[in-house]
Amino acid sequence: MSNFAYCDSSLPFAVRVKDLVDRMTLMEKINQLGDNAFGVPRIGLEKYEWWSEALHGVSNVGRGTHFDNLIPGATSFPTVILTAASFNESLWKTIGQAVSTEARAMYNLGRAGLTYWSPTINVARDPRWGRITETPGEDPFVVGTYASNYVRGLQDVEGTENVTDLNSRPLKVSACCKHAAAYDVDNWLGVDRYHFDARVTEQDMVETFLRPFEMCVKDGDVSSVMCSYNRVNGIPTCADPRLLKETIRGDWDLHGYIVADCDSIEVMVDFHKWLGDTQEDAVAQTLKAGLDLDCGDYYTQFTGPAAKQGKVREEDIDKSLKYLYTVLMRLGFFDGSPSFNSLGKNDVCSDKHIELATEAAREGIVLLKNNKTLPLQSSKFRKIAVVGPHANATSAMIGNYAGIPCQITAPIDGFSKYGKVIYEMGCGEVLCKNESFIFPAMKAAKNADATVILAGLGLSVEQESLDRVDLLLPGYQTQLINQVAAVSKGPVILVIMSAGGVDISFAKENENIKAILWAGYPGEEGGQAIADVVFGKYNPGGRLPITWHEANYVDLLPLTSMPLRPIDSLGYPGRTYKFFNGSTVYPFGYGLSYTHFNYSLVSSQRSLLVNLTKFHHCRNLTYDNDANKPPCPAVLTNDIECNNYIFELEIEVQNVGERDGSEVVLVYSKPPKGIAEAPLKQMIGFNRVFVKARKNEKVNFVFNACKSLGIVDYKAYQLLPSGQHTIVVGDDVVSYPIQVSFGFDQ
Structure with a gap:
């Protein structure tokens, strides 16, 4: 093995992973495609269980983690819906860091894996959904912000967060954002997730169901995404190349692997009866769509026969294995991780972590x-x-x-x-x-x-x-x-x-x-x-x-x-x-305190001029009354340099009571009046600030106009409307207009 390139830590990950995959026979490759990867003793590759969970603490759900006399338990933080209610980004990341420390310690002791299929980031669209406890709530911006912070807490190795090559960025543990997409029906009055076909407009898909996942991949740099059991507009998500290959891996540039929710391929065959597929057809469909790993045994059982029938290219298998083993390289599975080697029993259930759970x-x-x-x-x-x-x-x-x-x-x-x-x-x-x-x-x-x-x-x-x-x-x-x-x-x-x-x-x-x-x-x-x-x-x-x-x-x-x-x-x-x-x-965002807070506007930007050229085109918007429609209703956000259009807001929060306390400052935007089917308002920022009694604190927000003032029209275009938007702080405690105008350079 000393001569194997994959064992040479001086070589780039891509070179090592290719060498590892090239050393396997076809059947040896196929045996690594399930959550219980068999390993290849012939070349020194150890077996690995991919399925561990860490939704709000290291869990014993999943085959990769177990507790015993040495490690009898791990810190159990509040469920996600309560942690989300803190509206505290730093808390979300700190919990992720604590959980990953315990996970690494348990890995060192042979009690846990390195890959965790958490967090759940589906939007809680309806209060009846049974899995709301796992989610950060109903607002896609809040859900995505939670996801990126918790994932950063789980994954980031201090000092390496901003390396140039993200495919070689070291990972503390690997996180997974799930379940993509439009999944929020489990078992309701005879309708279950194994048969449900979510009929979703492209507008809702872009605006709500995909947004947290996009934030998780782009802002959190998550190393895995899980597809869901349900169909979306007739297509099982785990067999949808537009969702997996084109969007998650292509448009969003995922640095990692895509995994199926457990037994999803079997569900496609037995319950969705997708295209009348045989088992071999199904594994061929999902591999080609961009599904790299099967939680289950469909890939390991039926990919071999599918290959013999000419339905699967070995090249597609190679590609998936490269994504998988690149993640394990980044985790130190082959080389060890010296910065975490000292973690052990004393780092699990520490007093510090128990107090963090109480504080959360x-x-x-x-x-x-x-x-x-x-x-x-x-x-x-x-x-x-x-x-x-x-x-x-x-x-x-x-x-x-x-x-x-x-x-x-x-x-x-x-x-x-x-x-x-x-x-x-x-x-x-x-x-x-x-x-x-x-x-x-x-x-x-x-x-x-x-x-x-x-x-x-x-x-x-x-x-x-x-x-x-x-x-x-x-x-x-x-x-x-x-x-x-x-x-x-x-x-x-x-x-x-x-x-x-x-x-x-x-x-x-x-x-x-x-x-x-x-x-x-x-x-x-x-x-x-x-x-x-x-x-x-x-x-x-x-x-x-x-x-x-x-x-x-x-x-x-x-x-x-x-x-x-x-x-x-x-x-x-x-x-x-x-x-x-x-x-x-x-209502959403409601909450009282033992003290009382007043807001005052310190500074705000009231207008924003977006420079357009002859190469920009005005986009139409439907208005309830055409008399309100401006000459140039909107422009595509993809057509302008959004980073050039920033506006700021500074709020002073005054605690006028007799008790110290924390106030959550919520900021919303309202689109110009009259735009048909636009949101009543949408959250664009929040900040939790501690203010001592009879004192005040200033809170500053910086907003990207495309993200914070943009809307999605019925054709699923992401647009920046012109006209008078309104910025609302809290429950209309402070509000002010911001005029978006388009200037044409002739």
Whole structure:
């Protein structure tokens, strides 16, 4: 082996990988195309399991990672939907760094792989989707920003982030953005992801479903993308060359490999019955489309026969293997990674990481209601009734794609540090089918200085392969909450654990319920984080990353209707805050604090002149009233040097209260009035800033006009409209116009 070029670390990766692939026979090559790559002992190539998961901590889902007596667990951070609610980019990256440190340490000890099929970055289009817990919410810009930050945290090796040759950039671990694309139906009223054909307009594809993936590849430089089970407009995503080869690898320039969701090729054959394909046809289709790796055994079983039948070129197999082994080269699989060799057992479940998990939960928790009650004073509220199906939550706080947590602090444990806890479960489980547990909870509330009710959803209601059919609390939970609130001696605080929104209008309007918190699924230290917020050790600053709809939303349109814009002919409302204009329980971006913040505009740019030449062409836009249409409605963003058209905004955030706190500054743009089917508004920036009591901080934003003021028309062109746009900060706390004009150089 000392003479093999692939073992010579002085040679470029491309040369080494070619040498490695060229040394294999056809069948040896094929045996490396499944997630369980067999290796080739004849040439010293070790076997490798590609499938590991690290959605919010190193997971034991996937065959590449396991826990035992040496490494009994890993830090379990809050599920993604709660972490997203922090709107804190640096936190997202820091969590990625912590997770990858634990992953590398476990790899060194033979307990984990180097390739992690995380994060999930599908947009949460509908509150009924079961996998919202895995996602960063409903806004494609927020989802993409989360993705690029978390991926950078997982992958980046300090000092090598900006190397010229990205195909040789070292990786700490390899991340994977999934599931491309338009995947957000799992199992709803007889419709499942293995049969579903998502009928999507090209406009929605560009504007919403593909945008986070494009950001993940371009901004995060992710080293893998996973295609999904569903079809899009009739074509299985894992067999779509336009999506895989032309867009992800071509237009976006992926430096890495494309992998199928597990058994997706088998799903194509058995459930989609795509083109009546045989197994050999299917592997030929997917290889040619640009699918490099099969999570499953279809490639390893049927690519050989497909090659013998003349349906597969060995060249296509070689190409996929080169992508795969280049990633393993970058990870140090062949040479080792000296900068990570020292990581070991002490780097897993470290005190630092456990505190980071606690802080992440605190930052994500959203205060939805506060009737001058929170925070509680521990000196005044010494006896606390902690009741409800999540009062003693353990695994429920961890969510799915979880490993074994280092430790778990349940809510009753967290509150016991602030006073004497009287615990009653109130419900036997989240589904709350038995009302007999309610009376003991009422009795506890009568004998306590304050009552905390922990209710909500769980994996028995929403998770992979399980979509919701309503937006209500399960079983007798509503009755539990109302009856406990009616008899409680002290103030009642309701804490909701869920991923998707819940219609809790009854609690919002109930004067006996003084405060409401949303805590997502807050990870292993969730109980501590919730108690810290309730008793004021931490001032909440989280914001909802999804809209909380009223219960009748589910009667307005089916989960399977994919368009985001309203469909007037069917009476369907729009989806997400960008297009839904009805009433809500709580809107996207909502969240209160124990203090109060004022905004003032320090500086802003009010006009932007885009220089055009005779080689530029005006593009038409449809207006509701042609009288509002300017002479040159828009230009293609691809036709102008977008980096030359930047505008800035500076906001002063003043904390006018008596408590230190963090404020999330949300910035939206509204397109010129009258453009048909344009978004009501769209998020273009956010920043979480800590401001001490009676102090102020300045927050500066720099925007690219094409990205921040651009729209996608019905033909899927990305356009910059002329006219008066509006920049909105927060919930219309500050707004100002910015005029986009086109100047023609004759």
